[in-house]
Amino acid sequence: MIQQKKSLIDKIQLLGASAIDIIRSLGNAGIFLFMSLIGRRGPGKHFQLLIKQIYFIGVLSLPIIIVSGMFIGMIMALQGYNILVSYASSEAVGQVVALSLLRELGPVVTGLLYAGRAGSALTAEIGNMKSSEQLSGLETFGVDPLKYVVAPRLIAGFISMPLLATIFVVVGIWGGALVASDWLGVYDGSYWGNMQSNVRFGYDVCNGFIKSLVFAFVATWIAVYQGYSCEATSVGISNATTRTVVYSSLAILGLDFILTALMFGDV
Numbered sequence: 348m349i350q351q352k353k354s355l356i357d358k359i360q361l362l363g364a365s366a367i368d369i370i371r372s373l374g375n376a377g378i379f380l381f382m383s384l385i386g387r388r389g390p391g392k393h394f395q396l397l398i399k400q401i402y403f404i405g406v407l408s409l410p411i412i413i414v415s416g417m418f419i420g421m422i423m424a425l426q427g428y429n430i431l432v433s434y435a436s437s438e439a440v441g442q443v444v445a446l447s448l449l450r451e452l453g454p455v456v457t458g459l460l461y462a463g464r465a466g467s468a469l470t471a472e473i474g475n476m477k478s479s480e481q482l483s484g485l486e487t488f489g490v491d492p493l494k495y496v497v498a499p500r501l502i503a504g505f506i507s508m509p510l511l512a513t514i515f516v517v518v519g520i521w522g523g524a525l526v527a528s529d530w531l532g533v534y535d536g537s538y539w540g541n542m543q544s545n546v547r548f549g550y551d552v553c554n555g556f557i558k559s560l561v562f563a564f565v566a567t568w569i570a571v572y573q574g575y576s577c578e579a580t581s582v583g584i585s586n587a588t589t590r591t592v593v594y595s596s597l598a599i600l601g602l603d604f605i606l607t608a609l610m611f612g613d614v
Contacts, residue, residue: 382493384501396499404465404500405507411460412511413518419456420519423447424526428533437531441538442545444523449546449555450611453516455603458562461508462595466570469500470591473574474584482575497571504567505560512559554610561602566595 427443473496476482482492520542527533546552570591577587 384498396495397503400499400503401507404469404503405511408461408464408507408511409514411464412457412515415456415460416453416515416518417522419452420444420448420522421526423452423519424523424531427523428527428531437533438537439541440527440531440533441520441523441540441542444527445520445542445546446551448516448519449551451603451607453512453519454555454558454562455599457508457512457515457559458566458599459596461504461511461563462566462570462592462599465504465507466566466591466595467588469504469567469570470574470577470588471584473497473500473571474577474579474587477575477577478579478581478584480579492575497575500571501567504570505563508563508566509556509559513556516555554606557610558603558606561606562599565598565602569595569598 423444424440427440427447428437431437431439431443473482476496482496485492485495524535524538527538528535573587573591573594574584577583
């Protein structure tokens, strides 16, 4: 009996310690974000660094975004047509493709691809800078690494990912039109006409864009924090990169449910 009580107490202590570690990590991440962004004098001071990071995060991610968007749009059109044709509503496939991409698949899939490609690269890059003592070197010369290294990457990610999500949606809609009109024989005017009459800019487009902004902020924040706080070893960098992808993916999916309930839950 005494041993069972002791085992129960040990489990409670372990659970409490884990909860404290999570709260401590969230607090450290919040302080890290605050110190990275506070007191910035605008992007002009490090404008070249910002442009370089936008190229690294955004432009270099375009191939995977375009290819993925094209295939997902084509898949959505094919699956939507197979379902709608049994209800004699195949003309509504354009509406299905557009709303699915704008509301859900565009922001979410772009966020997951962003976390896997750009987020992991940011973590590895900052982790390598830490392991090679470049961050310490910046502090030696009186340069704050949070302002010089972290802040441009945060802002670049916040700018780049919504644009990538927009490109993903546009390419996906054109991919859906390619399958629906050229392959399955859906009238081209019906595809685009139903889409235009049922997609609302202030509701569907704007809410999807807000989702991508939130995902961009959270995924980039996780990536730079994991790189900056990782152990300065090859194993530490590898573990931090893995944590970036896992934490970002879980955060995006969890936030997607919350945002969808708030934005579209009353439909």
